[in-house]
Amino acid sequence: MLDLVFLISGVGLVLSALNVALSTHPVRSVFSLMLSFMFTAVMWLGLGAEFLALALIFIYVGAVMALFLFVVFMLNVDHLPRALPRMATLFMLGIIVSGSVYLLLEHSGWQAELRKVSLNEHTRQLGLLLYRDYWLWAEVVACILLASMVGSILLVKSRSLSQKND
Amino acid sequence: MIEVTYLVLLSCVVFVIGIVGVGLNRNNLVAILMNIELMLIAVNINFIAFSNYHQNLEGHIAVFFVLAIAAAEAAIGLAIFVKLYERYHSIQADKFSSLKELA
Numbered sequence: 001m002l003d004l005v006f007l008i009s010g011v012g013l014v015l016s017a018l019n020v021a022l023s024t025h026p027v028r029s030v031f032s033l034m035l036s037f038m039f040t041a042v043m044w045l046g047l048g049a050e051f052l053a054l055a056l057i058f059i060y061v062g063a064v065m066a067l068f069l070f071v072v073f074m075l076n077v078d079h080l081p082r083a084l085p086r087m088a089t090l091f092m093l094g095i096i097v098s099g100s101v102y103l104l105l106e107h108s109g110w111q112a113e114l115r116k117v118s119l120n121e122h123t124r125q126l127g128l129l130l131y132r133d134y135w136l137w138a139e140v141v142a143c144i145l146l147a148s149m150v151g152s153i154l155l156v157k158s159r160s161l162s163q164k165n166d
Numbered sequence: 167m168i169e170v171t172y173l174v175l176l177s178c179v180v181f182v183i184g185i186v187g188v189g190l191n192r193n194n195l196v197a198i199l200m201n202i203e204l205m206l207i208a209v210n211i212n213f214i215a216f217s218n219y220h221q222n223l224e225g226h227i228a229v230f231f232v233l234a235i236a237a238a239e240a241a242i243g244l245a246i247f248v249k250l251y252e253r254y255h256s257i258q259a260d261k262f263s264s265l266k267e268l269a
Contacts, residue, residue, distance in 0.1 A: 002168065006168045010176050013176065014179055014180065017180050017183045017184070017204055018183055020187060020201065021183050021186055021187030021190060021201060021204070022187075022190070026194065026197060029200060036180075036204065036207065043173075043211065046168075047214055047215070049226055049229075052229050052233070055230070055233060059237060060237075067244055068199075071196065071247060071248065074248070075257060077194060090185075090186045090190060093186070094182040094185070097178070098175070098179050101174070105175060125223055126223060126227070126230070129227055130227055134227055141234045141235065144234075144235065147238075148242050149241065151242055151245070152242050155242075155249055156245050
């Protein structure tokens with residue numbers, strides 16, 4: 001049952017990621033990215049990372065991708081010319097890299113069964129680890145988020161501010 | 167039960183798709199940012215896979231930080247794109263060559 005969930009979410013993730021990379025229409029590619037995040041969240045739920053899966057859906061699909069969609073709608077980014085001649089080279093590169101990793105994994109004989117992280121109270125344990133051992137890094141990340149918020153507001157508003165000063 | 171190798175291979179494939187997407191959409195800055203998000207998701211899948219393999223939650227903390235930094239990066243990047251569009255009326259990457267050395 002769980003294997004089927006992983007199989008479906010993995011195939012869906014790869015297909016929607018391909019659509020993100022290959023689609024010529026930005027709106028379609030934003031929605032494909034949303035879909036690939038949803039498949040990733042399903043996979044993380046199967047692995048027992050419930051808090052991260054829900055954070056992915058709420059923060060990424062809910063907020064960041066909505067921001068992407070907003071910018072794509074606001075700016076006229078349809079049908080920009082693409083670099084077609086290099087497509088074959090890139091696909092060869094991708095096939096070579098993925099194939100070599102696959103061969104490495106196959107021939108290393110590494111059979112590692114995955115277990116879930118002890119599912120009871122995953123969120124609680126994550127919070128304890130975050131605020132007990134990694135509290136300094138949580139504060140640093142909070143400062144970075146605040147700086148990015150202030151920075152993006154200032155970037156977008158700076159023209160009207162400078163006009164007011166002139 | 168599922169094996170780690172499956173998840174490692176999956177994340178590798180998604181990462182390579184992200185790289186190919188960056189190469190294909192070199193002109194479209196928004197598409198480049200989206201493909202970078204795809205690459206970050208691949209890295210996160212790897213983190214969670216190995217965190218579960220070692221039964222250690224520190225990989226999940228790393229994923230948490232990666233998600234937060236990626237959200238900040240997306241906000242700043244999109245603000246820069248809005249400013250660029252205001253100035254050049256396009257976000258085609260070829261048009262931003264004013265810092266390039268005049269040959």
